[in-house]
Amino acid sequence: MPQSIENGFQIDVKVTHLPDYELQAPYKHFFSYQITIKNIGNQPAQLVSRFWKILDGSHAPEYVNGLGVVGQQPILEPGESFTYTSACPIISAIGQMSGYYTFLNLMDQTTFKVQTPAFELVTNYSLN
Structure with missing residues (x-):
């Protein structure tokens, strides 16, 4: 499971391929x-925004940014965690x-960034 630790925050990622999902x-x-x-730090912080770079072997990178995650801007006190699930289609x-x-x-009231670990999007049959 990809993990990163930066600026007092630990990020863990779990990816699942959903082969039966119908796409356009x-x-x-x-x-x-x-x-x-x-x-994992000692100061409370609020997640304000996110930025993603999505690489797909079929075309140029796609960039996604916006406020919060899944419509939320959670406040995390020291020792607290927040888990969310989202999704990504690729070609x-x-x-x-x-x-x-x-x-x-x-x-x-200062802002800071926390890098996410890069994580692979690999279909189940590509692993064989």
């Missing part, structure tokens, strides 16, 4: 990913996602 062309493959964000059987979250430190 040109997308052929669908993946869900579950991310757990844990505040080729193999891809990759990487990116970062922007947080607001609630003690001093």
Whole structure:
């Protein structure tokens, strides 16, 4: 399971290929990913936004950014964690996602980034 630790936060990622999910062309493959964000630091922070770079072997990278994650901007006190599930369609059987979250430190109102670990989007049959 991919993991990263930066600026007092631990990010864990679990990816699942969903081969039976129906997609509209040109997308052929669908993946869900579950991310757990844990505040292992000593200051409360709020997840403000996210940025993703999605690599797909079939075309140029796609970039996704926006406020929060799955419609939420959670506040994480020291020791707390937040888990969410989202999804990504791609054209080729193999891809990759990487990116970062922007947080607001609630003690001093500064913002900082936490890199996510890069994680592979690989269809089940590509592993054989």
